[in-house]
Amino acid sequence: MAKYAVKELFLTLQGEGAQAGRAAVFCRFSGCNLWSGRETDRADAACGFCDTDFVGMDGAGGAGFIDAEALAEAIESAWGSGKADRFVVFTGGEPLLQLDEALIAATHARGFEIAVETNGTISPPPGLDWICVSPKAGAPFIATRGSELKLVFPQPGLAPDEFRGLAFAHFWLQPMDGPDVAANTAAAIAYCLAHPSWRLSLQTHKLIGLR
Numbered sequence: 653m654a655k656y657a658v659k660e661l662f663l664t665l666q667g668e669g670a671q672a673g674r675a676a677v678f679c680r681f682s683g684c685n686l687w688s689g690r691e692t693d694r695a696d697a698a699c700g701f702c703d704t705d706f707v708g709m710d711g712a713g714g715a716g717f718i719d720a721e722a723l724a725e726a727i728e729s730a731w732g733s734g735k736a737d738r739f740v741v742f743t744g745g746e747p748l749l750q751l752d753e754a755l756i757a758a759t760h761a762r763g764f765e766i767a768v769e770t771n772g773t774i775s776p777p778p779g780l781d782w783i784c785v786s787p788k789a790g791a792p793f794i795a796t797r798g799s800e801l802k803l804v805f806p807q808p809g810l811a812p813d814e815f816r817g818l819a820f821a822h823f824w825l826q827p828m829d830g831p832d833v834a835a836n837t838a839a840a841i842a843y844c845l846a847h848p849s850w851r852l853s854l855q856t857h858k859l860i861g862l863r
């Protein structure tokens with residue numbers, strides 16, 4: 653049986669947060685601990701606003717990978733040859749359900765800086781270069797330190813000031829995409845104007861039609 657289930661693997665620009673604009677291989681793992689990914693379950697899910705299809709392994713570059721070497725090789729091949737500043741973002745779904753020390757070692761051995769996008773419910777393994785934590789209302793909050801905290805806003809029951817004293821280098825509000833994105837963006841702007849330690853994170857890839 654394959655060790656890693658990957659929905660899709662692609663080269664793009666990181667669209668969000670402090671690394672926005674940077675070339676990166678996105679490795680999107682299948683599966684999440686806060687939603688099955690099925691629309692019929694969304695209303696009952698712990699995380700109900702997800703913008704991502706992470707079910708199965710049928711996306712571009714998606715597959716079951718037999719071991720860390722095989723997946724690291726696919727990541728290297730997606731990056732392409734002859735370019736420095738190698739950067740991989742592990743996301744999902746929830747990447748910390750699958751990302752382990754063997755895969756971290758194998759991608760580091762190929763010269764990649766390693767970032768994760770995590771929902772904060774699982775303690776990150778050692779060795780990561782960049783940790784973006786995006787907590788979810790009502791879910792356990794375990795990963796209370798990292799590189800950046802990116803709060804999807806607004807989430808009833810999750811006030812930004814709960815997080816402000818934590819050990820993160822950057823604090824972002826990212827407007828919740830969906831039917832209310834315009835109102836959510838206005839609310840995030842108003843919050844950042846009134847609380848300047850928070851900055852606005854836009855999903856820039858969506859604005860310009862990038863993946």
Ligand SMILES: C[S@@+](CC[C@H](N)C(=O)[O-])C[C@H]1O[C@@H](n2cnc3c(N)ncnc32)[C@H](O)[C@@H]1O
Pocket residue numbers: 684701702703704743744745746747769770771772785786802804826827828829830
């Ligand atoms: C699809 S998630 C995958 C990683 C991880 N499960 C997490 O939630 O952080 C990637 C990023 O997109 C954010 N996101 C998901 N749905 C969103 C939405 N509707 N609007 C804005 N950001 C969203 C998440 O909060 C997270 O920062």
Ligand SMILES: Nc1nc2[nH]cc(C(=O)O)c2c(=O)[nH]1
Pocket residue numbers: 664665666667668678704743744769857862863
């Ligand atoms: N371009 C681009 N940037 C991103 N940053 C975080 C993303 C994610 O889905 O985790 C994402 C994504 O899906 N695409």
Ligand code: SF4
Pocket residue numbers: 684685686687699700701702703704706744745746771788
């Ligand atoms: S935790 Fe992340 S991947 Fe899981 S449903 Fe929420 S936004 Fe989507």
Ligand SMILES: [Mg+2]
Pocket residue numbers: 703704
């Ligand atoms: Mg995304």
